[in-house]
Amino acid sequence: QVQLVESGGGLVQTGGSLRLSCAASGPAISKYALAWFRQAPGKEREFVAAISWDEDITSYADSLKGRFTISRDVAKNWVYLWMNNLKLEDTAVYYCAEDSRPCGTGSSQAYAYEYWGQGTQVTVSS
Secondary structure, rough: OEEEEEEOOOEEOOOOOOEEEEEOOOOHHHHEEEEEEEEEEOOEEEEEEEEEOOOOOOOEOOOHHEEEEEEEOOOOEEEEEEEOOHHHOOOOEEEEEEEEEEEEOOOHHHHHHHOOOOEEEEEEEE
C-alpha cells in the first residue's frame, strides 16, 4: 500500500520560507510522478507543482513559478516543496500525491493522482 506523509508546515510571516517534505512508501514509488496540491479554506484543491518519475520534468502553477521549487530524492523516496517569499494567499493545507500511472511526467489535474497524504498546514501571517 502506498503511504504519503507530509511534514514541514507551520506558521511563517510574509516573505518567509518553508520547506515541505513528503515521505513516500509503497511499491515502486520511484516509478511514479509526485505532486503537491493545496487547499485553502472555502476553496477548491489546486495544483502547486509536480515532478516526473525520473526527475527530468517539473511543472508549476503559473502563479507560483519563481517562488516554489519541487524536487525529489528518488533513492530515499522523498519529495520536497521549497517555498520562498511566502504570501498571505499561500495559506492552505498542502497535500502530496502520487500519480495513478507509472512513468508519468506529472499532471496538474487532481484526478490523475490516486494516492494522497493527509496534508500539512501552512499559515502565512502578516
